Amino acid sequence: MKRKVFYLTPFPPTRSGIADYAVCYKQAIEDYTDWHLEVVAQKESIVGNSISDILSIYHQVKQWQVDGAFNNVAIVHAEIGYTQYREFYTLFWIQRLLPSLPYCITVHDPPLVIAPALYYLSFGLKARAIRYACRTLDYTFLGKGLISSILSRASCTFVLSDIGAKALNQLVGQNTNIQTLPHINYRSPLSRQRRLQTINEESINILFMGFWHKTKGIELLLQTIKNVILNTQQKVKLLMAGGLLQNNQNQKYVQSILNIIKHSPVRSAIEVLGYVQPNAVDATFDRSDIFVLPYTQSPGYSSSGVLMRAMNAGLAIVATDFAPINEDIRHLETGLLVTPNDVNALEKALIRLINEPELRLKLGVQAQECACKEHSQERVAEIASNIYTSISL
Numbered sequence: 312m313k314r315k316v317f318y319l320t321p322f323p324p325t326r327s328g329i330a331d332y333a334v335c336y337k338q339a340i341e342d343y344t345d346w347h348l349e350v351v352a353q354k355e356s357i358v359g360n361s362i363s364d365i366l367s368i369y370h371q372v373k374q375w376q377v378d379g380a381f382n383n384v385a386i387v388h389a390e391i392g393y394t395q396y397r398e399f400y401t402l403f404w405i406q407r408l409l410p411s412l413p414y415c416i417t418v419h420d421p422p423l424v425i426a427p428a429l430y431y432l433s434f435g436l437k438a439r440a441i442r443y444a445c446r447t448l449d450y451t452f453l454g455k456g457l458i459s460s461i462l463s464r465a466s467c468t469f470v471l472s473d474i475g476a477k478a479l480n481q482l483v484g485q486n487t488n489i490q491t492l493p494h495i496n497y498r499s500p501l502s503r504q505r506r507l508q509t510i511n512e513e514s515i516n517i518l519f520m521g522f523w524h525k526t527k528g529i530e531l532l533l534q535t536i537k538n539v540i541l542n543t544q545q546k547v548k549l550l551m552a553g554g555l556l557q558n559n560q561n562q563k564y565v566q567s568i569l570n571i572i573k574h575s576p577v578r579s580a581i582e583v584l585g586y587v588q589p590n591a592v593d594a595t596f597d598r599s600d601i602f603v604l605p606y607t608q609s610p611g612y613s614s615s616g617v618l619m620r621a622m623n624a625g626l627a628i629v630a631t632d633f634a635p636i637n638e639d640i641r642h643l644e645t646g647l648l649v650t651p652n653d654v655n656a657l658e659k660a661l662i663r664l665i666n667e668p669e670l671r672l673k674l675g676v677q678a679q680e681c682a683c684k685e686h687s688q689e690r691v692a693e694i695a696s697n698i699y700t701s702i703s704l
Contacts, residue, residue, distance in 0.1 A: 472635030475612030528605030
């Protein structure tokens with residue numbers, strides 16, 4: 312009989328990087344270990360961004376107790392990120408109501424936990440100044456104290472990068488059990504032969520994928536691609552996948568990017584794919600040759616899940632030289648790293664890969680090998696299972 316983990320996480324149909332990660336992580340654990348991750352069904356209307364929501368979560372946890380939902384549960388595991396208010400406060404109440412039940416956490420990004428509860432003061436999304444003022448509370452001793460109170464009591468806290476583990480240690484102290492867990496690969500790798508075939512294609516497809524945000528370097532990429540197309544003889548196309556967040560909070564920004572594309576002199580060489588359905592993600596990588604990740608600031612504690620997909624697919628990768636991205640993308644080994652906010656550096660790197668198919672192939676194959684060796688589902692499952700076993704005894 313499989314041992315049960317009470318798994319607190321966003322999960323499809325929710326669209327987020329953590330939800331995508333949770334699907335693959337759950338599959339790996341259940342395929343390669345004797346643990347079962349039971350995804351907890353929570354009301355979509357309760358997101359944890361108000362005091363009333365936080366109280367509703369408390370009553371929900373109390374009801375779970377009455378219904379016997381925690382019977383035969385060995386441990387609780389929560390996926391926590393920047394906007395995972397519901398998961399954080401669910402874990403908060405579980406810890407208060409069932410203090411003897413061990414729990415572990417995967418911290419993707421430091422969460423905001425005070426500001427969401429006070430968002431009702433902002434009187435809607437338009438009152439941005441008030442919302443940003445609320446957010447500053449999460450960086451005071453109050454916010455850090457609340458986060459530390461949960462993390463410090465965790466039997467284990469996973470972080471998906473070395474730099475993230477060091478940063479979290481500084482936040483909660485050296486006595487906390489913080490472990491680096493490799494980011495997980497999302498699919499079986501393509502064969503080397505497929506990558507060999509792509510070097511003879513007439514057109515080079517450069518892929519950007521992810522939710523569109525001002526920190527992703529999209530404006531920089533659009534300026535760069537114009538220069539690339541004007542300075543190379545090769546036919547090049549930019550594939551823009553992603554776009555709107557599920558809650559449409561970035562709608563204004565997405566529209567501004569679409570307007571830039573609409574008026575670009577190389578508009579015909581830019582294909583806007585929009586949100587790519589899960590069953591079409593692999594095909595999108597299959598039609599691509601180069602993956603670009605031009606972030607203008609560090610993504611946080613975890614490397615990019617979409618970057619892991621690109622490595623698994625054997626694409627040649629150009630990425631900004633930020634930690635933790637540079638833990639997996641090593642310059643001229645598993646990709647090319649460029650200086651942040653540098654159009655010329657990004658342009659040179661892309662043109663180099665366009666003009667040097669052998670280098671493109673070499674970097675793609677080595678990235679794929681890195682993903683298979685260092686981020687295999689078997690390896691991640693083994694590390695996590697050993698931790699589960701040790702903390703559930």
